[in-house]
Amino acid sequence: MLNVKLIGYHMKFRINAVLFILLLCHVANAQKVDVKKAFASAGKQTDLLIRNVDSARLVKPQLVSPRTVEKGQFKMVGSKDWTSGFFPAELWYFYQFTKDEKWLKLARKYTNDIKEEQYNRGTHDLGFMIYCPFGNGYRLTRDTAYRAVIIQAARSLATRFNKTAGVLKSWDHNGDKWKYPVIIDNMMNLELLFEATKMTGDSSFYKIAVSHADHTLKNHFRPDFSSYHVIDYDTAQAGHVLQKVTAQGYANESAWARGQAWALYGYTMCFRETQNDRYLAQADGIAGFILNNKITPADGIPYWDYNDPQIPNASRDASAAAITASALYELSKYSRNGKQYKAAADHILSSLSKSYTSKIGGNYGFILEHSTGHRPAKSEIDVPINYADYYYLEALLRSK
Template structure:
C-alpha cells in the first residue's frame, strides 16, 4: 500500500475512535452569557460617545473596537443575542436581540458589498426563525435583492470586493459561499427561483475554480467578466497565493455543507466531505484541533492560532455529520474535540477582553490586523456550535 495513503487512512481512523470530552453546554452558555453582559455594557457606553457605532468587533492593542453598520462584521453581535434567546427563552435576550438587530436594518439596501449574508441574514434570519416577525422577512428579501445585483452571469459568480481595482478586476473570495444562504432562504420566502439559481451558479463556479486537488481552497479568484475566464488565483489574507488560509477552509466547509442542505445535490456533499478531509487529516494542526492561522506558514508553530476558524469548522462538522453517515462519528468526534478545546482553553477569563467570549483568533495577519485577539464572528459560530452540539 502507498505509504502516504496508509498515513492518511490511519489519521482518519484516529478521529473515528478517539472519544472527545463532551462540553458542558449549560455551563458554557452560562459563562458566555456573563461575558456578554459585560460586552453589552461596553457597547452602550461606547455608543453614548459615538452613536453611529453599532456593534463590537474586537479588542486590539488594548482598545475596544466598535464598527458602523456597513462593516462586514456588524451583524454578528445581534445574531449572538438571538442565540442566547434561543437557548434560554429568556425575554431579556429577546429584547436585546430586537434592539441591536434594528441597528443593521438599513444595510438591506447596501449594494456595495457581498457580505449581506453575514450582516443581514445572521441577525434577521435568526430573528425571523425565532419570532416569525414579517418585518424581518421583508428585510431578508430586500437584502437578497441587493446582493443579487452583484451577480455577473458571464462569470457565473457574485462579486466580492469593489476595492483595489489595480490588483484584480472581478474578485470572488471563498468567504462569499457563506452569503448564499440568504439567497436560498429568499426563494423559500418568495417562491422566486431566481435567487436560488444565482446561489447554485455561484456555488458551481466556485467549486470549479477555487479548489486544489487536495480540496484546499484559494482565497481570491479574479474573473474576466467578458469571457468568464479566470484571470488569476491569489490570496489577500493568507500566507501566500498557494497556501491554505485556515478561515478560508472553514468558510468553504460550512458553505458547501449548507449548499447540500438547501439543494440535496450530492456534488456539494462530496465537496464538503473532501474539505473536511483536508482539515481533519492535517498533520500541522495541533492536538487540540485549533488550527494555526494558515496551514502553510513556515514559521509554525511560532505563529497565531485562529479560534474563529475552529468555531466555524466545529459548527459545520456538526451539521455535516447529519448528512454523511459513513463519516458521521468521525465528524461528531472532531467537532466535540474542537468545541471542548474552545470552551476550556480559548475562552476569555471572566470580565476580560471587554466581554468577548473567545480569545486567540486571527483576522488579517498579512495586514498586521487583529492578530491573536477576540473577535465577534468567533463568538457567533462558537455559540452556534454549542447549540448544534445538543442536537
C-alpha cells in the same frame, strides 16, 4: 447516482479516512462540553460586552456593533462593516437557548441597528450582516418585518451577480489588483439567497446561489480540496479565470485556515439547501483536508494558515475552529463519515471551551480569544473577535 469522478473521490476518501485514527486518539479523551454551563459563562461575558457597547455608543452613536479588542482597545464598527451582524445574531442564540425575554428584547434592539444595510449593493457580505441577525430573528419569532428585510437584502445581493462569470462579485476595491474578485468567504452569503427563494417563490435567487457554488467548486479548489482565497474573473471573456491569489492568507498557494472553514460550512449548507451530491462530496473532501492535516496541533485549533513557515511560532485562529466545529456538526447529519465528524467537532468545541475562552470579566466581554483576523495586514492578530463568538455559540447549540 454519483458519477465516476465522485466514485473515485470516495475511494480516495476511504483511504484517507484511515488518518482519522490519528485524530481520534486525541478525540477519545475529549469530554462532552456542558452546554448549559458554557452558555452561562458566555452570558456573563455578553452582559459585560453590552455594557461596554452602550458606553461606547454614548460617545460615538454611529458605531453599532463590537468587533474586537486590539492593542488593548475596545473596537466598535458601524453597520456597514462586514462583521456588524454577528453581535445581534449572538443575542438571538442566547434567546434560543434560554427562552429568556431579556435576550429577546436585546436581540430586537441591536438587530434593528443593522436594518439599513438591506439596501446596500456595495458588499457581498449581506449574508453575514443581514441574514445572521434577521434570519435567526425571523426563525425564532416569525416577525414579518424581519422577513421583508431578508428579501430586500437578497435583492441587493443579487445585483452583484455577473452572468458571464456566473458568480457574485466580492469586492469593489483594489481595482489595480484584480478585475472581478470572488473570495471563498462568499459561499457563506448564499444562504440568504436560498432563503429568499423559499420566502418568495422566486427561483432567480436560488439559481444565482447554485451558479456561484458551481463555479466556485470548479475554480477555487486544489486537488487536495484546499481552497484558494481569491479568484479573479474576466467577465468580458466568457468568465475565464485570470488569477488565483490570496489577500488574507500567507501566500497565493497556501491554505488560509479561515478560508477552509468558510468552504466547509458553505458546501455543507449548499447540500442542505439543494440535496446535490456534488456539494456533499465537496464538503467531505474539505473536511478530509482539515481533519487529516498533520500541521494542526492536537487540540484541533488550527494555525491561521496551514502553510506559514513560522509554525509552530505562529498565531492560532479560534474563529476558524469555531466555524469548522459548527459545520462538522451539521455535516455529520448528512455524511457517512458522520461519527468521525461529530467526534472531531466535540473535540474542537471542548478545546475552545477549556483553553480559548476569556476569563470572566476579561476582553471587554468577548467570549473567545486567540483568533487571527488579517495577519498579512498586521491586523487583529491573537485577539477576540465577534464572528468567533457567534459560531462558537452556534456550535454549542448544534452539539445538542
